[in-house]
Amino acid sequence: MIKLQDVCKTFYLGDQAVHALDHIDLDVHKGEYLSVMGPSGSGKSTLLNMLGLLDRPDSGSYQLADTETAQLPEVERAELRSQYIGFVFQAYHLVPRLNARENIELPMMLAGVKAAERRKLADDVLTRLGLAHRAEHLPKQLSGGERQRVAIARAIVRKPTILLADEPTGNLDSHSGEEVMLMLEQLNREGITLFMVTHDAKLGARAHRHLVMVDGQIVEDSSTQGTD
Amino acid sequence: MIRNADIIQFSWQVLIRHRFRSVMMLLAMALGVASIVILTALGEGARRYVLGEFAFLGSDVLIMLPGKKETTGGLPPLTGTAARDITLQDVEQLSHRISAIGDIAPLVMGSAEVSFKQRSRNITVLGSTDALIAVRQLKLAQGRNLDVIDVDRASDQCLIGQTLKAELFGSDTVIGSWIRAGDYRCRVVGVLQGRGDAFGMDLSDSLIMSVAAAQRLFDSPGLFRVMMKIRPGYDIDDAKARVTALMKDLHQGEEDVTVISPDAMLSTFDDVLGAMTLGVGAIASISMVVAGVLIMNITLISVSQRTEEIGLLKALGARAVDIQQLFLVEALMTTVIGAAIGLTLGLSIVALARLAFPEVPFYTPAWAILSALSIALIAGLGFAWGPAKLASQLLPVNALYRRK
Numbered sequence: 001m002i003k004l005q006d007v008c009k010t011f012y013l014g015d016q017a018v019h020a021l022d023h024i025d026l027d028v029h030k031g032e033y034l035s036v037m038g039p040s041g042s043g044k045s046t047l048l049n050m051l052g053l054l055d056r057p058d059s060g061s062y063q064l065a066d067t068e069t070a071q072l073p074e075v076e077r078a079e080l081r082s083q084y085i086g087f088v089f090q091a092y093h094l095v096p097r098l099n100a101r102e103n104i105e106l107p108m109m110l111a112g113v114k115a116a117e118r119r120k121l122a123d124d125v126l127t128r129l130g131l132a133h134r135a136e137h138l139p140k141q142l143s144g145g146e147r148q149r150v151a152i153a154r155a156i157v158r159k160p161t162i163l164l165a166d167e168p169t170g171n172l173d174s175h176s177g178e179e180v181m182l183m184l185e186q187l188n189r190e191g192i193t194l195f196m197v198t199h200d201a202k203l204g205a206r207a208h209r210h211l212v213m214v215d216g217q218i219v220e221d222s223s224t225q226g227t228d
Numbered sequence: 229m230i231r232n233a234d235i236i237q238f239s240w241q242v243l244i245r246h247r248f249r250s251v252m253m254l255l256a257m258a259l260g261v262a263s264i265v266i267l268t269a270l271g272e273g274a275r276r277y278v279l280g281e282f283a284f285l286g287s288d289v290l291i292m293l294p295g296k297k298e299t300t301g302g303l304p305p306l307t308g309t310a311a312r313d314i315t316l317q318d319v320e321q322l323s324h325r326i327s328a329i330g331d332i333a334p335l336v337m338g339s340a341e342v343s344f345k346q347r348s349r350n351i352t353v354l355g356s357t358d359a360l361i362a363v364r365q366l367k368l369a370q371g372r373n374l375d376v377i378d379v380d381r382a383s384d385q386c387l388i389g390q391t392l393k394a395e396l397f398g399s400d401t402v403i404g405s406w407i408r409a410g411d412y413r414c415r416v417v418g419v420l421q422g423r424g425d426a427f428g429m430d431l432s433d434s435l436i437m438s439v440a441a442a443q444r445l446f447d448s449p450g451l452f453r454v455m456m457k458i459r460p461g462y463d464i465d466d467a468k469a470r471v472t473a474l475m476k477d478l479h480q481g482e483e484d485v486t487v488i489s490p491d492a493m494l495s496t497f498d499d500v501l502g503a504m505t506l507g508v509g510a511i512a513s514i515s516m517v518v519a520g521v522l523i524m525n526i527t528l529i530s531v532s533q534r535t536e537e538i539g540l541l542k543a544l545g546a547r548a549v550d551i552q553q554l555f556l557v558e559a560l561m562t563t564v565i566g567a568a569i570g571l572t573l574g575l576s577i578v579a580l581a582r583l584a585f586p587e588v589p590f591y592t593p594a595w596a597i598l599s600a601l602s603i604a605l606i607a608g609l610g611f612a613w614g615p616a617k618l619a620s621q622l623l624p625v626n627a628l629y630r631r632k
Contacts, residue, residue, distance in 0.1 A: 054543055054625040075547050082545025093540045093628070097245040107544040109238070112229045154544075 001161065001193060002028035002051060007060035009046055009216075020046035021057065022216035028195075030161065033188045035207035036197045043216040044197045045166055051195060052085050052164045053077045065161070082111050086155030086192075088184070090167035092147045094139040094154075100146075101126065101135040104154045111158065125153045129183065145176025152183055162193045169203065181206065230550045239558040246530075250562065253526050256519035257566025257608060258573060261600045264512040265574025268596035269581070271505030276589040278497055282490050289363060290468055292454040292475070292487045312479050313450025316380045316439065321478055322454070326470050328462035331359035334379060334439045335453040338446040340410040342435055344396040351392060352434040353409055355442020363455045366431070371403045371418030374438060382440035386414035389432035393419050409435055412445045464489050509596055513603050519566075520607030523559055527615040531555065538619050539628025548620040555616035556609060563608025567601055574600075 009021040020043040028034065036044045049055040050062065053069060062069050064080060072080070087093075094103045104122040113121070126132050129149045139147055148168060155163055165184060169177030181203065188194040198204050205224075212220035243250040294314050319334045336355035341348050358374040360366070374385050386407070393402055405416050414437050422432070443449060458467045468487050475485045531538070538551055574592065581590045625631065 049625045052543065054539075054628065055623070075549075078542065078545055078547045081543065087543050089628075093536065093543075095537055095540065097241065106541070109234045110230050110541065110545045110550060112231050112234075114231070115234070 001030045001032075001065065002026065003061075003063040004050075005061040005063075007050065007057045007062060009043075009050065009055065009058050019043075019216040021050065024060070024216075024218060026211075026218065026221075028193060030193055031188070031191050033185070033194045033208045034196070034211060035204035035209070036195065036211045036213060037199070037201065037204045038213035040199075042213040044213050046216075047213065048164050048166050048195065048197050051162070052087055053081045082107065082158070084161045086158065086160035086163045088148070088151050088155050088163065088165040088168045090170040092139070092151045092171075094147060094150060096139055099136050099138050100131060100142065100150045100153075103139070103150055104157050107154060107158050121157055122153075125157045129153050143176070144172050145179060148172060148176070148180050149183065152180065152187075156187060156192070160192065162195065163187060165194065165196045167198055168196065169198075169200070177203075230546070230553070235550075235553055235557050236561075239554060239561055242530075242554075242558055243561060249526055249530065253523050253562045254566040254569060256522040257516075257563055257604055258570035260512075260516040260519040260607075261567045261570025261604050262574035262577070263515045264509055264596060264600035264603070265571060265592045266577055267508040267512040268505055269574075269578040269590045269592040271501070271508045272593050272596075273581075273588045273590035275498065275501035275505055276591060277587070278501060279494055280589065282494055282497070286365065286457075287489075287491050288458045288460075288464060290456045290458065290464065290471060290487055290489055292456070292471060292485050293452075294450060294485055296484050296486055312482065312484050314454060314475075314485060315449065315451065316443075318475065318478055319379055319451070319454055322456070322471060322474060325474060326467065328458050328467035328470065329456045330459040331362045331457040333357055333360040333363045333455045334451045335360070335455060336439055336442040336446060336448055337452045338442065338448070340435075340445060342392065342396065342407055342409045344400075344405065344407045347396050349392065349395050349433075352430075353442060353445065354434055354436045355439040355445070356436055357439055359457075360436065360455070363457045367421040368418045369421035371416070373418060374436070375417075377438065380440050381438070382444060383438040384414050384441075385417045386435055386437040387418045387420060388416055388435050389420045389430070390422070391430070391433040392435060395433075407435075409437065410445050412437070412441060414441070464491070505593070505596075509599065513599070516600070516603045516607045519604070520611035523562065523608055524611035524615060527555060527559060527612045528618075530558075531615050531619040534619075535622065535627050535630055538622055539624050539626070542622075542624035543628060550620075551622075552616045552620035555619055556612055559608050559612030559616070560605075563604050566608075567604040570604070571597065571600070 004024050004026040007021050007024040008019070011018045011020055018041070022043070024047065036047060038044050046055065050057060053064070057070055060070065065084060067080065069077060069080065095106070098106070101119070101122045104125060105118045108118040108121060123132065123135065126135050129152065131146060131149055131153065134142060134146055139150070142150065163184065168184065169180050172180060184194055184196070185206070196203070196207060204210060209223045210220065211218050292314065316334060319332060322329060323332045333356050338353055339350060340353045341350050342353070343349070357379055358376050361368070361373050369390065374387060375383060377383055386409070388402070396407065397405070402416050402419055406413055407416060420431060456471070458464050468489055471487050472483065472485070476483045541551060578590050578592055
């Protein structure tokens with residue numbers, strides 16, 4: 001599903017080079033549940049952005065669903081993103097002027113899905129995530145947990161193969177955090193490949209495969225359970 | 229691929245939910261379009277007003293005035309400085325020897341105090357003949373025209389305008405009454421109809437007497453103007469050449485008069501005033517450029533404020549062209565709505581101005597409306613293009629996390 005080979009990404013802070021990804025090799029199969037842990041600045045988020053085709057590697061190869069993406073034109077990368085990838089961000093990234101339903105409809109709108117069908121699919125996923133009664137509410141009228149559930153709804157409404165979650169519970173209290181985790185894990189059980197970046201060792205331990213990054217390198221890649 | 233209807237709806241939501249910003253852009257665009265509509269209406273109104281002032285002469289009238297300017301083309305001299313006056317003998321010669329001339333009206337003009345009983349008034353007094361009515365296309369409301377007499381004979385008849393009649397006579401009988409104009413006494417035989425404004429002169433507040441009488445009144449042997457109506461079927465340019473040639477003969481070979489045809493004068497005025505309308509339109513277009521720059525700035529601010537949103541849309545699968553379209557459609561909507569408001573506002577103000585000043589024919593030409601809308605569209609879209617392109621080219625990760 002995902003194959004990274006010798007991927008490098010370097011940022012420059014003034015004259016100083018920071019190797020965010022330093023010769024990364026990684027194979028991920030469909031349906032895996034991975035956590036990525038490591039200290040701040042270790043390259044976790046850069047790895048996630050790379051996997052989500054939000055950023056390009058300086059060198060190396062990244063194959064997604066057997067398509068080499070590193071040199072792919074932006075328009076085709078957008079198409080792959082739309083087709084395969086869902087994002088859940090720590091800061092939710094909901095559009096403040098759109099209500100919950102409209103936020104969930106966004107990826108479908110960008111993919112050219114008709115309004116009536118969009119609304120039905122959005123309502124289905126809202127119901128599934130227990131947010132049907134909040135469909136017309138703006139993000140500022142929702143709690144942190146509800147916002148993240150709306151973000152998850154938006155991420156899964158197009159039925160992506162891969163879900164990339166960057167600190168999905170980082171801004172939530174423990175109860176809301178647990179609810180969100182259970183939701184993500186349910187999606188993984190249904191076959192979605194779940195990639196989660198976290199600082200929280202307990203959350204990280206819930207994944208089946210654990211990556212630990214330090215200074216842009218994967219220093220540990222261990223499994224506690226086979227893939228489903 | 230994002231559907232057109234969704235682009236429109238999404239952009240509409242942005243406009244509605246960022247009201248202040250949208251209103252500012254609409255205002256700039258509306259004022260730009262309105263200023264073009266109003267200023268060109270003023271220019272065109274002035275053009276039509278001036279042309280209307282000369283239109284009473286018709287295209288079959290020649291005007292001769294003393295003095296000769298060496299330059300050709302352009303406006304005729306308003307006051308001639310001639311060595312030799314145009315006399316009534318000249319008028320008689322013209323009338324007899326040039327068959328193209330139908331009615332011929334010599335004109336003497338001055339100012340005199342006119343009185344009737346205890347009432348008096350200082351007004352313009354014209355000296356002419358019965359032909360003036362035909363040449364100037366005047367109409368009589370009461371009474372009759374001056375008698376047909378030899379031009380060099382002073383008669384005691386006169387015509388008066390409506391204002392003069394109202395001021396001097398009130399409810400008294402007019403026709404047949406004797407009035408005094410300076411040292412001269414005349415009998416009113418007719419009252420002119422309407423205002424008869426022309427050249428800034430209000431004929432309704434004037435008196436017309438026989439030309440010989442006016443010459444004596446003002447002690448002026450020379451004529452101020454001679455107006456000639458050319459008979460149907462005769463070429464006006466040919467008639468003009470004949471008049472000029474005959475006057476040269478009569479004045480011992482000296483070409484010391486200017487003969488003008490209203491058509492040539494109108495054409496010059498038309499050119500000058502048309503250029504003025506175009507000029508004020510061009511000046512007003514600058515406001516559209518200012519509106520365009522404002523749209524560019526506001527779109528740039530919008531791109532800056534919505535950088536994360538752009539990153540998010542890209543993360544959710546939007547292509548660069550989708551992002552560009554979203555911003556351009558937003559600018560297009562602002563332009564179209566703003567232009568429509570400006571057009572309505574401008575045309576309403578022009579309509580109000582027509583009501584307030586009915587004598588000036590304010591009118592926005594179709595070309596000005598089309599230009600205003602085209603310039604609005606070009607300015608709106610042209611200036612939004614750069615910021616929209618900038619937004620579309622942002623790297624998703626940089627936009628999403630606001631990285632440089």
